[in-house]
Amino acid sequence: MRLGYKQKLAIVKKTDFGLFLTDIEKKEDKKRDTKDEVLLPKNQVTEDMELGSEIEVFIYKDSEDRLIATRMEPFIKVGEIKKLKVKEVNTIGAFLDWGLSKDLFLPFKEQIYDISPGDEILVIVYVDLSDRLCATMDLYSRLSLLTPYQKDDMVKGTVYQVHEQFGAYVAVDNKYSALVPKKELHTELKAGDCIEARVLEVKEDGKMDLSLRQKAYVQMDADSEVVLEKLRAAGGHLPYQDKSDAEEIKKEFSMSKAAFKRAIGRLYKERIILIEKDGIRLAE
Structure with missing residues (x-):
């Protein structure tokens, strides 16, 4: 039985408070230990569930730190990266909504920036x-390096951290x-932003x-x-x-100086603007 995953288990015992399940390979083992069994609570049981039959469940731990099975689909499983909503924040960490009755714990040491309920x-x-399911915001070393993308491909991703010195870290897909x-x-950019970007380079x-801009000749139009x-909004003159x-x-303008010079150079060549000492002006 794998904590944090969905799996098929066999029904081996019926009780008033639910069904006990075990690994399919152990269902006929008479020496099976009770630690090899997990409870599916009564409110998850349906009439068609019989001894020996197999059902797919997700394994997690209840509020008393005991293994428990559920037929509910969590928003996230072990190894997956997803956006979750913060329900509560306290001095030891935060609790996230992951679609199950017991919220997912995000320890304080696994938070890479300040968060608030509703984020x-x-x-x-x-x-x-300690063999507990937890969440972490520290994705850098956990993201895949087996990218299917190449230079100049357009990609979508989520910003998960912004570093003043290096830039914005993104989880593509x-x-x-x-x-x-x-x-x-x-x-x-800020953490949580969803972006579309162009691949500048795939490193060894x-x-x-990534770049948020198209190639120069494409971006120039925009x-x-x-x-x-x-x-036009400024009445035909800007002091740049x-x-x-x-x-x-x-x-x-939310663009580099080089991009700005290309843009006004194009507009000047097309005789749409005039470039003057005190700025640019719409041509009459």
């Missing part, structure tokens, strides 16, 4: 050293390891670097439209040009 966070379930490097962060170890919309500060451009 939806990305976690993986594991069995701790909630499974594969990736990073949006700091230099590619032209828009603010299988980790991916960037030019952003600049035009802001120009190719010598403006990169951080100011990033804050105003």
